[in-house]
Amino acid sequence: MAKLMEDEVFMAFTTYAVIVVLKMLLMAPLTVFYRITRGAFANVEDVARKPAEEKKKLLRNHEDVERVRRCHQNDIETIIPFVLIGLLYALTGPALTAALLHFRIFAGSRICHSIAYLCCLPQPSRGLSWMAGMLVNFSMAYSVLTTVLYL
Amino acid sequence: MAKLMEDEVFMAFTTYAVIVVLKMLLMAPLTVFYRITRGAFANVEDVARKPAEEKKKLLRNHEDVERVRRCHQNDIETIIPFVLIGLLYALTGPALTAALLHFRIFAGSRICHSIAYLCCLPQPSRGLSWMAGMLVNFSMAYSVLTTVLYL
Amino acid sequence: MAKLMEDEVFMAFTTYAVIVVLKMLLMAPLTVFYRITRGAFANVEDVARKPAEEKKKLLRNHEDVERVRRCHQNDIETIIPFVLIGLLYALTGPALTAALLHFRIFAGSRICHSIAYLCCLPQPSRGLSWMAGMLVNFSMAYSVLTTVLYL
Numbered sequence: 201m202a203k204l205m206e207d208e209v210f211m212a213f214t215t216y217a218v219i220v221v222l223k224m225l226l227m228a229p230l231t232v233f234y235r236i237t238r239g240a241f242a243n244v245e246d247v248a249r250k251p252a253e254e255k256k257k258l259l260r261n262h263e264d265v266e267r268v269r270r271c272h273q274n275d276i277e278t279i280i281p282f283v284l285i286g287l288l289y290a291l292t293g294p295a296l297t298a299a300l301l302h303f304r305i306f307a308g309s310r311i312c313h314s315i316a317y318l319c320c321l322p323q324p325s326r327g328l329s330w331m332a333g334m335l336v337n338f339s340m341a342y343s344v345l346t347t348v349l350y351l
Numbered sequence: 352m353a354k355l356m357e358d359e360v361f362m363a364f365t366t367y368a369v370i371v372v373l374k375m376l377l378m379a380p381l382t383v384f385y386r387i388t389r390g391a392f393a394n395v396e397d398v399a400r401k402p403a404e405e406k407k408k409l410l411r412n413h414e415d416v417e418r419v420r421r422c423h424q425n426d427i428e429t430i431i432p433f434v435l436i437g438l439l440y441a442l443t444g445p446a447l448t449a450a451l452l453h454f455r456i457f458a459g460s461r462i463c464h465s466i467a468y469l470c471c472l473p474q475p476s477r478g479l480s481w482m483a484g485m486l487v488n489f490s491m492a493y494s495v496l497t498t499v500l501y502l
Numbered sequence: 503m504a505k506l507m508e509d510e511v512f513m514a515f516t517t518y519a520v521i522v523v524l525k526m527l528l529m530a531p532l533t534v535f536y537r538i539t540r541g542a543f544a545n546v547e548d549v550a551r552k553p554a555e556e557k558k559k560l561l562r563n564h565e566d567v568e569r570v571r572r573c574h575q576n577d578i579e580t581i582i583p584f585v586l587i588g589l590l591y592a593l594t595g596p597a598l599t600a601a602l603l604h605f606r607i608f609a610g611s612r613i614c615h616s617i618a619y620l621c622c623l624p625q626p627s628r629g630l631s632w633m634a635g636m637l638v639n640f641s642m643a644y645s646v647l648t649t650v651l652y653l
Contacts, residue, residue: 204593211652214590218643221583225639228579242572245625270393276427276578277379281372283586284434288365291355323396337376341369350362421544427578428530432523435585439516442506474547488527492520501513 209299213290216303217283220310224279227272227314231265238262271317275310278333282306282340289340292347302336309333360450364441367454368434371461375430378423378465382416389413422468426461429484433457433491440491443498453487460484511601515592518605519585522612526581529574529616533567540564573619577612580635584608584642591642594649604638611635 204210234240240262241247247258286306290299309332316326355361385391391413392398398409437457441450460483467477506512536542542564543549549560588608592601611634618628 205595205650208652211650214593214646214650215652218587218590218646221586222640222643225579225583225636225643228636243569243619243622243628245622245628248624267394272579276582277376277423280427280431280582280586281376284372284431285369287438287589288369291365293356320394320396322399326394326396334376334379338373341373341376344365344369348356348362348365350359350366418545428527428574431578431582432527435523435582436520438589439520442516444507471545471547473550477545477547485527485530489524492524492527495516495520499507499513499516501510501517 207290208296209294210290212296212300212303213286216307217286220279220307221283223310223314224272224275227268227275231268231272234262234265234268238264240265267320268318271314274313274317274330278330278337279310281337282333285337285340285344288348289344292344294343302340306333306336309336358441359447360445361441363447363451363454364437367458368437371430371458372434374461374465375423375426378419378426382419382423385413385416385419389415391416418471419469422465425464425468425481429481429488430461432488433484436488436491436495439499440495443495445494453491457484457487460487509592510598511596512592514598514602514605515588518609519588522581522609523585525612525616526574526577529570529577533570533574536564536567536570540566542567569622570620573616576615576619576632580632580639581612583639584635587639587642587646590650591646594646596645604642608635608638611638 205214235242235246239258240260241258244255244259247255250258286303289302309329312329313326313333315321316329356365386393386397390409391411392409395406395410398406401409437454440453460480463480464477464484466472467480507516537544537548541560542562543560546557546561549557552560588605591604611631614631615628615635617623618631
């Protein structure tokens with residue numbers, strides 16, 4: 201089993217996969233932070249200790265919270281497919297330089313995407329960084345399907 | 352490492368997993384397409400270049416966009432578990448015919464599900480195709496747990 | 503290939519991963535159950551057979567349905583990263599006792615989280631069980647990155 205982790209491509213995949221998943225995980229505490237500082241909660245039990253007249257006001261949506269949640273959702277829609285396709289791609293034994301290029305562009309594009317989303321940078325910064333990540337996913341999927349096709 | 356990709360069950364899993372993940376990924380550009388053609392955006396920066404009086408009108412929900420997003424969300428809730436459980440299932444060394452049956456029914460059911468969702472086909476077309484995919488997931492999970500159980 | 507499934511750590515990972523993914527999958531039929539019993543649907547075709555005057559009333563949000571959906575979404579945001587990071591963690595060959603501790607705390611925390619969420623238990627029961635799961639994810643990610651780092 202340890203042999204997988206001696207392969208350079210698989211080690212590179214492991215490193216970048218964990219980094220992007222960590223980035224995605226950090227959106228959750230960030231949502232909690234915005235919910236508390238902006239005073240915008242989703243569940244009755246979260247505002248149970250507040251005075252009665254405040255309770256209703258705190259159960260609302262706030263644009264800052266919704267923005268982090270959209271950013272989180274976009275991560276789920278892009279990063280999880282990257283890890284799933286990337287795992288199979290790394291197992292097909294691609295060239296190390298090609299694999300590293302894919303993984304590095306993806307990790308960079310997702311970090312740019314989150315900064316562009318959370319800081320409301322003007323378009324097309326967010327659109328382009330999202331597209332770079334999607335293209336990496338499609339390129340890896342194409343590479344896997346041309347190497348292994350068993351219908 | 353290349354040995355995994357010489358196993359027929361694992362090759363079949365790889366092929367079908369990449370196909371269904373690709374199908375899921377395509378929901379994202381489709382959402383962008385509907386957002387632009389229907390004029391329904393979520394972020395202020397996406398409508399920055401539009402004239403001021405139009406801006407507010409474009410920051411809205413549109414039923415067509417919401418429908419693609421619900422379809423995408425259902426893919427996330429069903430296809431990602433398929434790839435995760437399917438990977439472990441393929442590693443337990445099932446019979447090739449049984450494995451292919453699982454993978455083919457799942458891929459077919461998800462393509463039917465998306466068509467039924469996006470074309471608003473009358474029920475129970477969407478419900479039944481969703482259920483077929485779920486049953487494949489439960490069947491693979493049962494097969495894995497009866498082969499490997501280490502609590 | 504069968505060798506992976508002879509490794510005790512990988513067998514333990516497989517067992518707990520399938521259990522938590524099954525728990526996540528069960529949220530979907532639960533949503534269907536609440537949608538039907540509460541009479542709160544999202545799609546026009548789901549209420550096609552109802553009398554015309556009822557149709558509009560049934561296309562609405564209901565707090566109980568939204569609560570299950572938030573619980574499901576939280577599972578997606580926490581359980582899927584667990585399976586992805588956990589797979590790579592299991593492949594780095596950790597000690598069996600350390601690995602079992604991670605997997606057991608995670609599975610327990612997510613079951614507690616779902617009960618706390620769906621039964622509206624007073625805080626901080628939900629918050630603490632969520633945090634336990636997140637800490638397991640961060641701990642496994644840290645362990646993987648210190649063992650394998652190939653940038």
